[in-house]
Amino acid sequence: MPDIMGRHRAILNEAHCQTCSLSSLCLPLALELEHMDQFDSIIRRRAPLKKGEPLFRQGDVFTSVFAVRSGSLKQVTTEGNGSDQLTNFYLPSELVGLDGINEATYPGSIIALETTTVCEIPFDRLDLLSEQLPELRGQLYRSMSKELREDRRMMRLLSRKTADQRLASFLITLSERFRRRGYSPYSFRLSMSRADIGNYLGLAVETVSRILSRFQSQKVVAVSGREVNVLDMPALIALSEEEEQELNSP
């Protein structure tokens, strides 16, 4: 029993911003140590989510944003008629739930793609703290602004790019995100299914599968199930950009 308690305490201890390996990427990145204590004190720990478990569901009352500690999640929005749209993947250090601030409920469900831990940040506390800490406020504005930018890139991808370009862009973006988090940009594991990738990129599963096979036969990547090895990054970048179409320039 003391053993279990000890381990439990240890887990809670390592779940502090001051000792978190993600602190240089996460929301409190710009904070002084003393301010980080303040920030840390408003955070609520959460039991790890299992694969497939929701962090919250579409329509739940908005109370908090969440920072991903480990694992990954997907955001899924269900339309009236029951068809789903996967609008985002979230990796460690990224902030989940920012699009819920506006309407008091979350606009999509967030589902764990693997065993995943998150830090819960109650938004009213965060807002109050951001009043006192300009650095934190700035970081929050920047996080939202960054997501706006990424959305614009995604719109471009969806409205202009071919299936090949979409897959290549997707792999490059993932690779870059892993790199920034200290993992290999050349060798990683996809936590999402082909169906998820297709849904996210606006492609049929079959198309995703076919194109990954072709990339493999072109020696650009080696794919085995969900393991990906990028063999020729320059070629992949070229694939993501090639033959831009000129769809009525404004």
Next chain:
Amino acid sequence: MPDIMGRHRAILNEAHCQTCSLSSLCLPLALELEHMDQFDSIIRRRAPLKKGEPLFRQGDVFTSVFAVRSGSLKQVTTEGNGSDQLTNFYLPSELVGLDGINEATYPGSIIALETTTVCEIPFDRLDLLSEQLPELRGQLYRSMSKELREDRRMMRLLSRKTADQRLASFLITLSERFRRRGYSPYSFRLSMSRADIGNYLGLAVETVSRILSRFQSQKVVAVSGREVNVLDMPALIALSEEEEQELNSP
């Protein structure tokens, strides 16, 4: 000369939040009168933009966000290779430039679609004021969050919807935005070209033109150049939703 000065002063006078007809939709919507004075004092007036004139260009240093007073604008992002993507239209009371906070430069150019006036809100001043005024801060968070939501809807449109559904959704969204601003939701003028619409919706100009013609022959709308009359709103709504496709649900 006194005449001109007089008129000039009159223009400046009417450009105050307290007397602005948009105040119930705009950023200071939640502010008490005395706080609105404070907000009003940080705003910089701008000479009206002529059609085609840029408010700022992609890559310009980020300094301010802008509230549209009258007219309309488009956001255009140019990729390395010179192809453009139209990522947004802005109508009166909407906030322009929020996606520039993150990286110190604006990620796209903002171009007037017609004669357009805006209020410039220097972001450093806005940030400081938002420290003192929780209502203002909340409104700023909500504005950004709302834009995130709208981006998600746009992604859905681009990855799931047919050309017909896209056009119908576009017209409905415009109609709704006009309605909220006190204009007729059934009769309005498009300030953007067919090419702009196509670029925004990820369609060829020809497709936009063809579908508008078909909607017209179906008596759903009457289109004459840039004048639009919605004849059958329920039908238009049905067109925007019909026959949802089931692209690999997550």
Next chain:
DNA sequence: CGCTGAATTGAGTCAGTTCAATAAGGGTGG
């Protein structure tokens, strides 16, 4: 070790594009 969902591969179809040609606006200068 067998079962069930996930992934791959093939064949045929179609929505929306491209290419092309014509018509309609909308400024501008005489």
Next chain:
DNA sequence: CCACCCTTATTGAACTGACTCAATTCAGCG
């Protein structure tokens, strides 16, 4: 005010990238 030019819009015909349908194969898991 009108004629001209150039941009914008419409319409037609042919083509194609990605989808759907279908049939295996593979992988993870109880």
